Amino acid sequence: xxxxxxxxxxxxxxxxxxxxLHMWGDEVPxxxxxxxxxPVLETSPDAHFPLVIRCTVNGDVLxxxxxxxxxEFDLTFDRAGEAEIAAHAAxxxxxTPAPVGPDVTTNGLATAPPMGWNSWYGLRLRIxxxxxxxxxxxxxxxxxxxxxxxxxxxxxxxxxxxGADGEILPNRGFPDMPTLGRKLHDLGLGFGIYSxxxxxxxxxxxxxxxxxxxxxxxxxxxxVDFLKYDWCSAGALYRTEEEMRGIFQRMxxxxxxxxxxxxxxxxxxxxxxxxxxxATVGGNLWRVSYDVEDRWESIEAIGFAEHxxxxxxxxxxxxxxxxxxxxxxxxxxxxxxxxxxxxxxLILSCDPRDLSASELHILTNRDIIAIDQDPxxxxxxxxxxxxxxxWVKRLRVGHAVxxxxxxxxxxxxxxxxxxxxxxHPARTRDAWTGVEAPASPEWSVALAAHESIVLRLLS
Ligand code: GLA
Numbered sequence: 162x163x164x165x166x167x168x169x170x171x172x173x174x175x176x177x178x179x180x181x182l183h184m185w186g187d188e189v190p191x192x193x194x195x196x197x198x199x200p201v202l203e204t205s206p207d208a209h210f211p212l213v214i215r216c217t218v219n220g221d222v223l224x225x226x227x228x229x230x231x232x233e234f235d236l237t238f239d240r241a242g243e244a245e246i247a248a249h250a251a252x253x254x255x256x257t258p259a260p261v262g263p264d265v266t267t268n269g270l271a272t273a274p275p276m277g278w279n280s281w282y283g284l285r286l287r288i289x290x291x292x293x294x295x296x297x298x299x300x301x302x303x304x305x306x307x308x309x310x311x312x313x314x315x316x317x318x319x320x321x322x323x324g325a326d327g328e329i330l331p332n333r334g335f336p337d338m339p340t341l342g343r344k345l346h347d348l349g350l351g352f353g354i355y356s357x358x359x360x361x362x363x364x365x366x367x368x369x370x371x372x373x374x375x376x377x378x379x380x381x382x383x384x385v386d387f388l389k390y391d392w393c394s395a396g397a398l399y400r401t402e403e404e405m406r407g408i409f410q411r412m413x414x415x416x417x418x419x420x421x422x423x424x425x426x427x428x429x430x431x432x433x434x435x436x437x438x439x440a441t442v443g444g445n446l447w448r449v450s451y452d453v454e455d456r457w458e459s460i461e462a463i464g465f466a467e468h469x470x471x472x473x474x475x476x477x478x479x480x481x482x483x484x485x486x487x488x489x490x491x492x493x494x495x496x497x498x499x500x501x502x503x504x505x506x507l508i509l510s511c512d513p514r515d516l517s518a519s520e521l522h523i524l525t526n527r528d529i530i531a532i533d534q535d536p537x538x539x540x541x542x543x544x545x546x547x548x549x550x551x552w553v554k555r556l557r558v559g560h561a562v563x564x565x566x567x568x569x570x571x572x573x574x575x576x577x578x579x580x581x582x583x584x585h586p587a588r589t590r591d592a593w594t595g596v597e598a599p600a601s602p603e604w605s606v607a608l609a610a611h612e613s614i615v616l617r618l619l620s
Contacts, residue, residue, distance in 0.1 A: 277312025314353025342384030413443020440473030484511030
């Protein structure tokens, strides 16, 4: 489990001011500078989590202060410029007990897997009010809103500390949250926002720790309709399943009491079998994995992993990578097919203006979206025929069948409907090509590497 403590484990600095930090197991380059007579360390602005770390020097010890987290690390370098994190001191907040209470009553929202856009992969920490408005306009103009992508969520990087009264403040990029909320509502979109049960978010911005009720009220006043609540630094304060459930429930309850219907999206990377209990803390959807990446290996690992069947909400496989540029159309179609077959939330994350025509087609495919949003939300039955994965999903009317090739080779398989437990349908429609054809009793499929075919069975 990630938290503050394992975030930074080792650091190296050369005498010329260049060095690196070990963060979450990755080596991140940093440069040192002097401002106002004190060292400042800075990661590249392109880093996954761009950081500016203010330091003080006391004898041989360099003290790094992560302002938002309120945590300080002391480092003593050896002659080669290497330092293990020597001490973890100062203002580490103390966990307030958050015992699990009675289940939070359901808010009745998100009766289908939520769909929308989230700023994280496309804009990272460059988000501003202006860019979000541009994205919102693009979602409308490009037909994505009408296809169902209605929540517009500001992920990490909108926060700017707290006021004297404790109220969470946006940073300079967001001059007026209620007006932004109104703009989104006027466009027929929902307003989503992001916070953490820890004192800091994963990118070291202000979290809701100790201010849950106040933040829920503030979000409600801003017109927020959706909250993604990301574990991050809470891992340093809370370790057991009980503690995790208790602190998520505290926000779940605060949202229910805020007077505004707000979808609650849990993000704790699937810990403690969250599909079983996410709804009891007020959750509507919950992530079941670490962060998805725009690489085939990541789509495959998350897409094919088995999870418990969700109770009272949705298993969130993380965001659609379509439009981010790392995969081919064939592979993006397969991500979409898997997410839809598994009734996962469909949240795109690229700047929609970067979408190619074929990617826009993938995202707005009516059959695929209908399979995702089908009211039965039946779990897929998985079969394997030769090297082909064949998934069957019962729909309110008929079935959907996905043929998936997770291998690097062309694969082929012959099969009958009985092989996959189905009666022979009259016709099928191929979701990707739109071609309708009579169904034969026995047939074969051939799939290129990472390719998918999705059929809707028609009587
Ligand atoms: C975590 C989450 C991501 C994103 C970032 C933001 O890594 O899993 O989805 O919200 O934090 O810092």
